[in-house]
Structures are given as C-alpha cells and as structure tokens.
Amino acid sequence: MIPLLLISIPLLSGLAVFLLKDSPASKALALVSSIATLALALVAVFSKGILHYDAAWLPVLGSRFSLMQDGMAKMLCLLTAISFPVVFTATYNNSYQKSAAFYGLMLLTQAGLMGVFLASDALLFYFFWELALIPVYFLCSIWGGERRIAVTFKFFVYTFVGSLLMLVGLLFVYSKTADHSFALESFYQVKLMAKEQAYVFALFFIAFAIKMPIFPLHTWQPDAYEQSPTATTMILSGVMVKMGIYAVIRWLVPMVPDAVHGHANFVIILSVIGMIYASLIAIRQDDIKRLIAYSSIAHIGLMCAAIFVQNRIGLEGVMIQMFNHGVNVIGLWIVADVIEQQLGTRKMSELGGLAQKTPVLAILLVLMALANVALPLTNAFVGEFLMFNGLFQFNIWMAAIAGISIILAAVYTLNMIQKVFYGQVAEKVTNAVDLSFNTQLALGILVIMVLVMGLYPQPMINLTKDTVDAIFVQR
Amino acid sequence: MNAIIVSALMGVVMMLSGIIFQNKSLMKHLAAAGLILLLVANLLQSYGKYVIQVDTHNLLHFEQFGIFFNTIAIVATLIYVLLSGKDIENTGVHPAEYFALVFFVLCGVTILTSFNGLLMLFLGVEIMSIPLYILTGADKKNLKSNEASLKYLLMGSFSTGIMLMGIALIYGGSGSFGINPATPEMTMGGIPKVSFLTVSGLILLFVSICFKVSAAPFHFWTPDVYDGAPSVFTSFMATVVKAAGFFAFMRLFESQSDLMGATWKILLSFVIIATLLIGNITAVFQQSVKRMLAYSSIAQAGFMLFALYAGNDLAKEGILLYAAAYSLATIGVFAVLIKMKDYTLDGFNGLAKTQPVLALATTICLLSLSGIPLTAGFFAKYYMLAAVVKAGGALWIVIVAVLFAAVSVYYYFRVIQAMYFKEGAAETSEITGGFKIGLLFVAGLIVLIGLLPSVLLNYFYF
Numbered sequence: 001m002i003p004l005l006l007i008s009i010p011l012l013s014g015l016a017v018f019l020l021k022d023s024p025a026s027k028a029l030a031l032v033s034s035i036a037t038l039a040l041a042l043v044a045v046f047s048k049g050i051l052h053y054d055a056a057w058l059p060v061l062g063s064r065f066s067l068m069q070d071g072m073a074k075m076l077c078l079l080t081a082i083s084f085p086v087v088f089t090a091t092y093n094n095s096y097q098k099s100a101a102f103y104g105l106m107l108l109t110q111a112g113l114m115g116v117f118l119a120s121d122a123l124l125f126y127f128f129w130e131l132a133l134i135p136v137y138f139l140c141s142i143w144g145g146e147r148r149i150a151v152t153f154k155f156f157v158y159t160f161v162g163s164l165l166m167l168v169g170l171l172f173v174y175s176k177t178a179d180h181s182f183a184l185e186s187f188y189q190v191k192l193m194a195k196e197q198a199y200v201f202a203l204f205f206i207a208f209a210i211k212m213p214i215f216p217l218h219t220w221q222p223d224a225y226e227q228s229p230t231a232t233t234m235i236l237s238g239v240m241v242k243m244g245i246y247a248v249i250r251w252l253v254p255m256v257p258d259a260v261h262g263h264a265n266f267v268i269i270l271s272v273i274g275m276i277y278a279s280l281i282a283i284r285q286d287d288i289k290r291l292i293a294y295s296s297i298a299h300i301g302l303m304c305a306a307i308f309v310q311n312r313i314g315l316e317g318v319m320i321q322m323f324n325h326g327v328n329v330i331g332l333w334i335v336a337d338v339i340e341q342q343l344g345t346r347k348m349s350e351l352g353g354l355a356q357k358t359p360v361l362a363i364l365l366v367l368m369a370l371a372n373v374a375l376p377l378t379n380a381f382v383g384e385f386l387m388f389n390g391l392f393q394f395n396i397w398m399a400a401i402a403g404i405s406i407i408l409a410a411v412y413t414l415n416m417i418q419k420v421f422y423g424q425v426a427e428k429v430t431n432a433v434d435l436s437f438n439t440q441l442a443l444g445i446l447v448i449m450v451l452v453m454g455l456y457p458q459p460m461i462n463l464t465k466d467t468v469d470a471i472f473v474q475r
Numbered sequence: 476m477n478a479i480i481v482s483a484l485m486g487v488v489m490m491l492s493g494i495i496f497q498n499k500s501l502m503k504h505l506a507a508a509g510l511i512l513l514l515v516a517n518l519l520q521s522y523g524k525y526v527i528q529v530d531t532h533n534l535l536h537f538e539q540f541g542i543f544f545n546t547i548a549i550v551a552t553l554i555y556v557l558l559s560g561k562d563i564e565n566t567g568v569h570p571a572e573y574f575a576l577v578f579f580v581l582c583g584v585t586i587l588t589s590f591n592g593l594l595m596l597f598l599g600v601e602i603m604s605i606p607l608y609i610l611t612g613a614d615k616k617n618l619k620s621n622e623a624s625l626k627y628l629l630m631g632s633f634s635t636g637i638m639l640m641g642i643a644l645i646y647g648g649s650g651s652f653g654i655n656p657a658t659p660e661m662t663m664g665g666i667p668k669v670s671f672l673t674v675s676g677l678i679l680l681f682v683s684i685c686f687k688v689s690a691a692p693f694h695f696w697t698p699d700v701y702d703g704a705p706s707v708f709t710s711f712m713a714t715v716v717k718a719a720g721f722f723a724f725m726r727l728f729e730s731q732s733d734l735m736g737a738t739w740k741i742l743l744s745f746v747i748i749a750t751l752l753i754g755n756i757t758a759v760f761q762q763s764v765k766r767m768l769a770y771s772s773i774a775q776a777g778f779m780l781f782a783l784y785a786g787n788d789l790a791k792e793g794i795l796l797y798a799a800a801y802s803l804a805t806i807g808v809f810a811v812l813i814k815m816k817d818y819t820l821d822g823f824n825g826l827a828k829t830q831p832v833l834a835l836a837t838t839i840c841l842l843s844l845s846g847i848p849l850t851a852g853f854f855a856k857y858y859m860l861a862a863v864v865k866a867g868g869a870l871w872i873v874i875v876a877v878l879f880a881a882v883s884v885y886y887y888f889r890v891i892q893a894m895y896f897k898e899g900a901a902e903t904s905e906i907t908g909g910f911k912i913g914l915l916f917v918a919g920l921i922v923l924i925g926l927l928p929s930v931l932l933n934y935f936y937f
Binding site: 057058059060126127130131134138141142148149153156157160161164165167168171172174175199203 | 842847848849857860861864865867870873874877878880881884885888892895896897927928929932933
C-alpha cells in the first residue's frame with residue numbers, strides 16, 4: 001500500500017492544487033502534501049523487506065500496475081520525498097505568476113518520479129518515465145529564463161527521442177518473453193542472443209544516457225539547467241538525473257548482462273571523457289548556474305562509470321552517491337537561487353565580498369562546496385571513495401584519469417567561493433542581506449545530512465544492500 | 476447491413492427535410508438524431524438483429540471487426556456533428572444538403588467495412604468519394620474551395636480509373652471478383668504460382684487505395700485539398716474517411732499479401748518510409764496550422780500503414796485503436812481551429828490566456844497525436860509498433876518510425892508553445908458553453924482510452 005500512496009499523494013494533491021486558483025493556499029498545500037509524502041517515505045525506509053503493490057491494468061497486453069520498493073527504490077523515494085519539501089521551503093518567498101499551476105505541476109513531477117522509481121512493470125515504467133517529463137516541460141517553458149522556449153524544447157526532444165528508442169527496446173524484449181508479460185521478473189528471465197543483447201543495450205542505453213546525461217549526449221543539460229526556474233532546476237539535477245542511473249541498474253544491467261559486460265570499456269571511456277571535459281568547461285564558466293550544471297555532469301559521469309565496472313564496491317558507491325549527489329547539488333542550487341534573487345545576477349565577475357555581508361550564507365555554502373569536492377567527513381567522500389575504488393579495480397589508468405576530475409572539481413569550486421564570497425565588496429553586493437529563516441532552515445537540513453552521511457554512511461549501505469546483492473547473485 | 480440501409484435512408488431524409496423545414500438550425504439536431512439512430516441500428520446488428528434481411532449473394536460479408544469499426548466511425552461523426560454542427564450550417568446556404576452528403580459518405584464507409592468482392596469495394600469507394608468532391612467545394616464563392624474541389628475530382632477520377640484497371644486485371648488473372656482469388660497452385664519448393672495479371676492488378680489496386688489514404692508518393696492532392704476545403708469538412712475527410720480507407724486496405728490485403736511474396740514487403744516499406752518522411756518533414760515548415768494538420772495527416776497515414784505491414788491480429792486491433800484515437804484528436808483540434816480567426820501559428824499565440832478550456836483540450840489532442848503516454852495516441856502507436864515487432868524481423872523500420880514520431884513532436888508542440896508560452900491575444904469567434912463541454916468530453920475520452928485502452932478493445936472482444 002505504501003508504494004501506491006507514495007505516487008497517489010503527490011498526484012492527487014497536485015491535481016487539487018490546480019483548482020485553487022493562485023491563492024497562497026496552493027503553496028501551503030504543496031508543502032503539506034510534500035511533507036506527508038516524506039513521512040510516508042520514511043515509514044517505507046524503516047519497514048523491513050521489499051514492499052509490493054499489484055493491481056490489474058491491461059490484461060490484454062500482459063501489463064500490470066505493479067509497484068515494487070526494494071532498498072534502492074526506498075532510498076530514491078526518500079531522496080525525492082526530501083527534495084520537494086526542501087525546495088518548497090527554500091523558495092517559499094519566491095513568487096510565481098499562476099502559482100497554483102506552478103505548484104500543481106511540481107507535484108505532478110513528483111508523482112512521475114516516484115512512479116519511475118517504483119514501477120516493476122516495463123510498460124508502467126515507460127508511462128511514468130514520460131509522465132515525469134511532461135510537467136517539467138511546462139514548468140521550464142512557462143516560468144523559465146529568456147531563452148526558455150527553445151532550450152526546453154531541445155531538452156524535451158532529446159529525452160523524447162531517447163524514450164521512444166527505449167520503447168522499441170521494450171517491445172523487442174517483450175516479444176521475447178516466455179509469458180508475454182511486461183513484468184520485471186519476466187524481463188530478467190529473457191535470454192537473448194549476444195547480437196540481440198547488443199541491440200537492446202543500444203536502444204535502452206541511449207535513452208538512459210540522454211537522461212543522465214553522458215558525453216556526448218549532454219548538450220541539452222547546461223542550457224536547460226540555466227534557463228529553468230531554479231526550483232525546477234533543483235528537481236531536475238537533484239532527482240531527475242537519477243532516473244537514468246536508476247534505470248541502468250534496475251533494467252539494463254540484469255536484463256542484458258553480457259552486453260553490459262561487452263560495452264563496459266566503451267561506456268567507461270565516454271564517462272571519463274565526459275568527466276574531464278565537463279570539469280574543464282566548468283573552470284571557464286562565469287555563470288554560477290552553468291558552473292553547477294557542468295560540475296553535475298562530471299559527477300554523474302563518475303556514477304555511470306562505477307556502474308559499468310561491475311564490481312560490488314563500485315555499485316555500493318553509486319547507491320550512496322545517488323542520494324548524496326542529490327543532497328549536495330540541491331544545496332548548491334539553493335545558494336545560487338539566493339544570490340540571484342537578492343542581487344539580480346549570477347555572474348561571478350560581478351560579485352565579490354559577499355561573506356562580509358552574509359556570513360551565514362557563506363558558512364553554509366562553504367560546507368556545501370566542500371561536499372561537492374568530496375572532502376573527507378562530507379557525504380560525497382564516502383561515495384566517491386567507493387566508486388574510485390571500484391574503478392581502480394577495473395582499470396588503473398581509467399581511475400587515474402578520472403581522478404584528475406577531483407582536482408579540477410577543487411579548482412572550480414574553490415574558485416567560485418573565492419570570487420563570490422571573498423575579495424573586494426562588489427558594487428552589486430553592497431545591499432545584500434543575510435539569509436531569510438526558511439532558506440536557513442532548508443540549507444541547515446541539507447548541511448546536517450551532509451555531515452551525518454559523511455560520518456556514518458553505514459545505514460545507507462545497509463538500506464541498499466538487498467538491491468546490490470540481487471544484482472551480484474544473478475551473475 | 477443495418478448501417479448501410481439506415482445511413483442511405485437518413486441521407487434521403489436529410490435531403491427532403493431541407494425542403495420541408497425552413498428552420499436552418501433544426502438540421503444539425505436532426506442529423507444528430509439520425510446518427511444516434513444509425514448507431515443503434517449498427518449495434519443491433521452486432522447482436523444479430525436486422526432491420527431488413529437482404530441476401531447479398533455473398534457480395535457483402537459482415538463480421539464483428541467491421542461492425543465495430545462502423546461504431547467507431549459513427550461515434551466519431553456524431554462527435555463531429557455535435558462539436559462543429561453550427562459551423563457546418565454557416566458554410567453555405569443549404570445546410571441540409573451537407574448533412575445528407577455526410578450520411579452518404581457514411582453509407583460508403585459502411586460498405587467498405589463489409590465488402591466481400593472487388594465490385595463492392597469499388598462501389599464503396601465511389602459512394603464515399605463523390606459526396607466528398609461536393610463537400611470540398613461547398614464554399615461556393617471561395618476560389619480556393621473551388622480549386623480544391625476540381626483538383627480532388629480530377630485526381631480522384633484518375634485513381635478510380637487505376638482501381639478499375641486493377642480490378643479488371645485481377646479478374647483476368649483469377650477469373651473472379653472475390654477478394655480471395657482462386658488459391659494459387661503450389662509449385663515445386665512451395666512457392667505459390669500466381670499469374671502475372673493478378674499481381675499487376677493487385678499493385679494497381681494498392682496504388683489507388685494509397686491515393687485514397689494519401690500515402691506518399693500519391694499524396695500530392697492532400698495538402699491542397701485539405702487546405703482549400705472548408706475546415707469543417709477537412710476535419711471529416713481527414714478522420715472518418717481516411718480511417719475507412721485504411722480499413723478497406725486491411726480487409727483487401729489481409730489475404731492477398733502472400734500472393735506478392737517478398738515484393739510486397741519491399742513495396743510497402745518504401746511507401747511507409749516515403750509517407751513518414753514527406754509528411755513529417757514538410758509539416759515542420761508549415762506556418763498555417765491547417766496546412767500543418769494536412770501534412771501531419773499524411774504522416775499519421777504512414778504510421779497506420781504499419782498495420783498492413785504487420786498484418787497480424789495485433790495489427791487489426793491496432794488499426795481500430797488508431798482510427799479511434801486519431802479521429803478523436805483530429806476532430807478536436809479541427810473543432811478549435813474552425814473557431815480561430817487566424818489559422819496561422821501566430822493566431823494561436825496566447826490562447827491559453829483568452830480561452831483556457833480550448834487551449835487545454837487542444838493540448839491534450841495534440842499530445843495524443845504526437846503519441847505521448849496517458850493519451851489514446853500512445854496506445855495507437857504502441858499497437859502499431861508492437862504488431863511489427865511481433866511479426867518479427869524488421870526492427871529497423873520501427874526505429875525509423877519512432878525517429879519520425881520524434882520529428883512530429885516538433886510541429887505539434889509548436890502549437891502548444893504558441894498557446895501557452897507566447898504573448899498574444901488569440902481571437903476566436905463566439906464560444907458557447909456547450910462547445911467547451913463537448914471539447915472537454917473529447918479530451919476526457921482521449922485520456923480515458925490512454926489510461927485503459929481495454930475499455931475500447933474489450934468491447935471488440937466482447
């Protein structure tokens with residue numbers, strides 16, 4: 001029952017918010033609904049075993065409305081459930097035109113994301129995959145920046161092409177299932193020939209790689225992150241990119257193990273190129289939002305590489321890092337949003353000396369930034385350490401080259417802190433005031449999570465252990 | 476049988492009522508009542524009850540598949556009349572005649588869903604087409620409408636000629652007008668021996684029906700005719716009539732495709748790719764929404780051809796679903812288009828502000844046309860692709876098709892972008908409350924089929 005509620009609470013409250021007609025109540029209802037979802041996600045985390053929900057849907061096609069929540073799904077549902085209230089809190093003072101529609105679409109996005117992480121039926125998964133995209137398309141196109149229409153459309157077309165190719169892949173695997181069913185188990189049991197596996201791998205992986213995004217399919221991402229309203233960007237980069245990583249682990253790796261093995265080198269090389277490339281571009285950025293966007297590509301690249309090294313330690317690292325990256329990147333976006341809302345610019349060249357005016361923001365940002373660099377004691381260190389360890393076991397040279405990106409990450413992150421917070425007080429900064437209470441609260445929660453997860457990551461490893469076990473048992 | 480008789484009678488009734496009743500606005504109500512009557516008669520047939528028993532000497536053959544298609548066509552027409560009845564009235568001076576012609580078209584459609592011989596096929600196609608030539612030219616004072624009508628008539632007669640030639644050749648080759656010409660003798664190695672005449676006849680038939688469903692490279696009439704005809708009738712032509720053409724296609728080539736062997740698949744994949752390519756790519760460059768929809772209807776035809784390519788049970792279900800999904804969405808979009816003052820893309824700017832209900836319904840229809848999940852259009856496309864994958868072999872053509880589906884998103888979403896994201900004050904003619912409810916009903920139906928296609932298909936299975 002819990003899995004169903006995790007989808008239906010945001011879905012129904014999202015539809016209800018639409019009817020509220022721009023009153024401040026829409027904001028409040030969205031916040032309350034997202035907190036209720038969070039409570040439920042926590043209940044799911046603390047309940048034992050794998051949670052199931054199953055109902056008839058399309059008997060003719062062999063597809064059922066079946067949801068399954070194992071460790072990985074619990075963890076990602078928790079991430080989704082935490083992100084929304086944090087985002088709503090942090091941006092509580094932002095005012096939107098047609099706010100009811102804005103919050104309604106945000107909640108529908110949440111419903112779609114939950115569905116993606118919970119679906120254990122391929123057709124249902126495809127449904128939610130698209131359902132998560134449509135509200136985001138409208139969110140970015142209506143409330144985004146100047147170039148929003150073209151940029152969002154690029155994003156939409158990229159992902160849509162990917163998902164259509166995935167649909168072809170789904171249909172192909174479906175036609176090979178023994179019992180003509182879209183169920184996850186039936187998909188796992190399909191034995192494909194090497195050549196078929198390669199086709200299926202290509203069809204699925206393009207879809208997932210676009211979503212992550214992996215070099216060279218990443219070009220939609222920096223523009224989309226920059227132009228979207230910041231609340232949506234937080235969800236896009238904090239949660240939505242995890243859809244791609246999640247889908248690779250859930251659908252691709254168990255379904256076509258031989259093809260995954262065969263293409264491991266290829267994918268890892270692409271990921272590593274992407275990491276270095278994105279880090280180098282990040283160094284040259286002047287816009288804070290674009291800097292965070294490129295840094296995100298680099299981090300995602302590492303996660304993708306760590307899945308394909310196909311060893312246990314790498315996968316454990318990915319699991320932890322999926323959660324931690326979400327927390328960290330949302331924190332960075334909140335800071336970027338505060339700066340943009342207060343000072344009206346995101347250009348680092350126009351900022352400086354902010355720490356003198358806003359000490360609290362400075363402290364919180366430095367903590368977040370250190371987590372972004374994966375300094376020990378922060379949460380990202382644990383994940384990245386495990387992932388690099390996995391990569392090292394796979395191929396020392398790859399690990400060494402990928403390791404450069406850590407240094408580069410320190411370069412661009414610390415550079416950003418220096419330019420924005422220290423030095424001469426810039427003209428635009430003179431009127432800055434420190435954080436409002438709600439932003440402090442949101443950032444505070446995230447910083448506590450950064451530290452707790454950095455010091456004691458074991459619960460997260462235990463939580464996702466069943467998923468990792470399941471994948472390595474099948475081998 | 477019921478549907479054929481009732482629709483022909485209703486056509487006559489509508490014509491006479493145009494003389495008897497002077498009240499113009501009565502006609503659309505009369506037509507709606509007639510359509511409901513037609514629907515009831517058709518449903519009665521599926522339970523084995525006949526209005527009149529006629530022995531057709533095996534020229535017509537009624538089966539559930541065809542009767543179910545009739546239901547879809549009649550319901551689509553009913554929705555069409557309810558949504559756009561007022562605009563049909565406003566087209567010219569004698570509204571009763573237009574409704575009568577619509578009924579005659581339906582008569583042709585119902586023959587096409589039950590023909591069992593090539594002669595009846597020919598009759599069906601002609602009964603369906605001739606009223607359309609007139610409807611295209613309904614806007615008598617408009618030069619474009621006249622041009623379209625003449626063009627359609629000339630091209631249509633040409634394709635009729637090709638069809639007759641094809642039928643004659645098949646008769647010469649097999650000695651029969653049946654749709655299942657004598658089973659070919661098997662030669663050594665199990666390759667069927669088919670006479671050269673039969674195959675060339677079949678290819679001619681294929682060409683002429685390709686013309687009717689506007690498949691490339693026989694599509695050239697479509698954009699001009701759809702653009703020139705009064706928009707209300709374009710809506711009807713592009714939906715019910717086109718779907719009926721596909722149904723006839725399916726029925727005709729279900730058993731015949733084997734006769735042509737490997738050539739058939741090559742021929743068909745050429746036509747499919749060409750149709751998808753020309754329809755989608757040209758639609759991208761259109762500035763007028765009406766013309767864009769004309770090209771998009773070519774593109775959609777390309778997708779429907781997949782049913783023919785797969786030729787299995789899944790494809791049969793799929794063509795029903797596709798016909799329903801495509802007709803609903805297109806009728807919805809056209810109903811809104813007719814109300815617009817300006818047919819260009821810019822004319823839609825800011826519609827979401829001035830008419831939020833219209834914009835929402837149009838968006839759902841457009842999402843359905845582009846095949847986004849949660850709408851009927853997704854399952855329509857899904858069935859087509861699934862049927863081809865199930866038939867085996869040709870994964871490449873499926874991949875080509877989905878890539879073109881992605882292209883189609885471009886032009887459908889441009890309308891959505893205009894409505895929601897661009898500034899402007901889109902002007903519409905007067906919108907009644909009933910029209911809005913009707914549109915929302917159509918949108919609701921699209922979403923319902925998109926969530927549970929079994930609602931529609933279970934009825935087919937009983």
